Amino acid sequence: MHPRATGADEDGAVQGKLFFDDRPVTVATREEVRGALEGGVFFWLDIADLDQEGVDVLSEDFGFHPLAVEDAEHFGQRPKLEEYDDVFQIVVHGAVPDGTGTVEVHCFYSERFLVTVRKDPCRALEVVRDRMDRRRHDGDGTPIMALYRVVDALVDSFFPVLAHFDDRIDELEDAILEKPSDEQLGTLFEMKRNLVGLRKVITPERDMFAGLIAGVARLPGMDEEAERYFRDVYDHLIRTSDLVDSYRDLLTGALDTHLSTVSNRLNAVMKQLTIIATIFLPLSFLTGFFGQNFAWLVGKIGSLPAFFGLGIGLEVLAAVGLLALFRRWGWMGR
Numbered sequence: 001m002h003p004r005a006t007g008a009d010e011d012g013a014v015q016g017k018l019f020f021d022d023r024p025v026t027v028a029t030r031e032e033v034r035g036a037l038e039g040g041v042f043f044w045l046d047i048a049d050l051d052q053e054g055v056d057v058l059s060e061d062f063g064f065h066p067l068a069v070e071d072a073e074h075f076g077q078r079p080k081l082e083e084y085d086d087v088f089q090i091v092v093h094g095a096v097p098d099g100t101g102t103v104e105v106h107c108f109y110s111e112r113f114l115v116t117v118r119k120d121p122c123r124a125l126e127v128v129r130d131r132m133d134r135r136r137h138d139g140d141g142t143p144i145m146a147l148y149r150v151v152d153a154l155v156d157s158f159f160p161v162l163a164h165f166d167d168r169i170d171e172l173e174d175a176i177l178e179k180p181s182d183e184q185l186g187t188l189f190e191m192k193r194n195l196v197g198l199r200k201v202i203t204p205e206r207d208m209f210a211g212l213i214a215g216v217a218r219l220p221g222m223d224e225e226a227e228r229y230f231r232d233v234y235d236h237l238i239r240t241s242d243l244v245d246s247y248r249d250l251l252t253g254a255l256d257t258h259l260s261t262v263s264n265r266l267n268a269v270m271k272q273l274t275i276i277a278t279i280f281l282p283l284s285f286l287t288g289f290f291g292q293n294f295a296w297l298v299g300k301i302g303s304l305p306a307f308f309g310l311g312i313g314l315e316v317l318a319a320v321g322l323l324a325l326f327r328r329w330g331w332m333g334r
Contacts, residue, residue: 014028014029014030014033014045014047014051014053014054014057015047015048015049015050015051015053015054016028016045016046016047016048016054017045017046018032018033018036018043018044018045019043019044019045019046019129020036020041020043020044021041021042022041025129028045028047028057030053030056030057030061033045033057033061034061036113037061037062037112037113040112042111042112042113042114042143042146043113043114044113044114044115044116044146045113045114045115045116046115046116046118046125047115047116047117047118048118048119048121049118049119050072050073050117050119054117055069055072055073058072058108058115058117062087062108062113062115064084064087064089064108065084065085065087067082067084068082068084068087068089068108071089071091071106072106072108072117075104075119076104077091077104077106078091078200078201078204079091079092079093079201079204079205079208080204080208081208081211081212081217083217086110086111086220087108087109087110088107088108088109088110088217088219088220089106089107089108090106090107090109090147090151090208091104091105091106091107092104092105092107092150092151092154092155092205093105093154093201093202093205094122094124094153094154094155094157094158095157095158095160095161095198096120096161097123097157097160097161098161099161099164099165099194099198100194101194101197102197102198102201103118103119103120103121103122103124103154103157104118104119104120105117105118105122105125105150105154106118107147107150107151109143109147109219109220110143110220111143111220111221112143113143114143114146114147114150116150122154123157124150124153124154124156124157125150125153125154127153128149128150128153131149131153142221142226143220143221144219144220144221144222144223144226145226145229147219148226148229148230148233151230151233152229152232152233152236155205155233155236155237155240156236158198158202158240159236159240161198162198162240162243162244162247165191165194165195165247166247168187168191169191169247169250169251169254172184172187172188172254173254173257176254176257176258176261177257177261180258180261180262180265184258185255185258188251188254188255188258191251192248192251192252192255195244195247195248195251196248198244199241199244199245199248202237202240202241202244203241205237206234206237206238206240206241209230209233209234209237210234212230212234213227213230213231213234271331275326275331278322278326279318279319279322279323282315282318282319282322283315283318283319286314286315286318287315290310290311
C-alpha cells in the first residue's frame, strides 16, 4: 500500500468530511487527506458520493487495491469482508428509515484510518458523529472502536424499521378481520417484498460477523475487549434475522387470513343467492302450472277467493315454508 502518490488536482475537494479525535470536522480535500495520512493520527474519512476525485484519492493517495476501489464504485454488493495487505474492506448494510430498502456502506479500515464510502444519506453515520463527540470525553478513541461504532449504528438501524413492521402487521390483521380489501392485499405483498430485501442483506451480514468472531479474519487492534463489542453486534444481527423470519411468517399468516376471509364472505354471498333462487323455484312452478291454458282451469278457477288462495296463497305458503326449513337447517344464520 502506498500512502501517497501524485495525481489530479492537489486542492480538489472530495465529496466527504474528515473526522479527528482532537480537531473539528473539516471538508475533505486532497491536501487535507494527504496531511492526515502523513500526520500519523487516526482519522475517519466519510465520502458521501464517490466521484472521480474520490476514486483518485482511494487509488492514489490511499493506494487501495484496484478490486476494492472497483467495488466502491459499483454499489449493490452483498455484505462481505475482504483483506488487502494491511487494509480490510468491510461492506455493511443499514436500514433506510422508511423500510423500503437498505443503505450500503463500504468501510476501509486499518490502524491508521477508517474510510467509509456511501451513495445515500445515512442517519446511522450521523449518530456515529455524535458518539465521536462524546467519545472525546470518555477517552475511548481506539481505531477498532471507531469501526465498531460505525457497524453497530448501521446494524441497530434495522430495529426501528422492524418495530414499525410489527405495528403495521398488527394493524393489517385487525383491518383484515374487520373488512378485507384489495388495498390490504397490495400492502401485504409490498411488505413481504421489503422483508425479502432486508433478509438478503441481514443473513450474509450475520454470517460475516460470525466468521469475524470465530477468527476467520483478524482485524488490526482486535483485542479481547473489542471482540466483546463485535460479539454484541453479532448478537444484534441474530435478533434482527430472527425478527425478519418471524415477520415473514406473520405476513404469510395475514395473507392466508385475508384469502380465507374473502373466501368465507364469497361462500356466504353464494349461500344467500342460492336461498333466493331456491325460493323462486316453487314460485316459478306454481305460476307455470296455473298459467296453462286448459279449459278446466280457466272454467273452474275463476272466483276471487280462488285467486287469493291459489294464485297468491300458495306462493306465499311455499316461500314461508322454505324459509322455515332453511332456518331449521341453519342456513339463515342466527
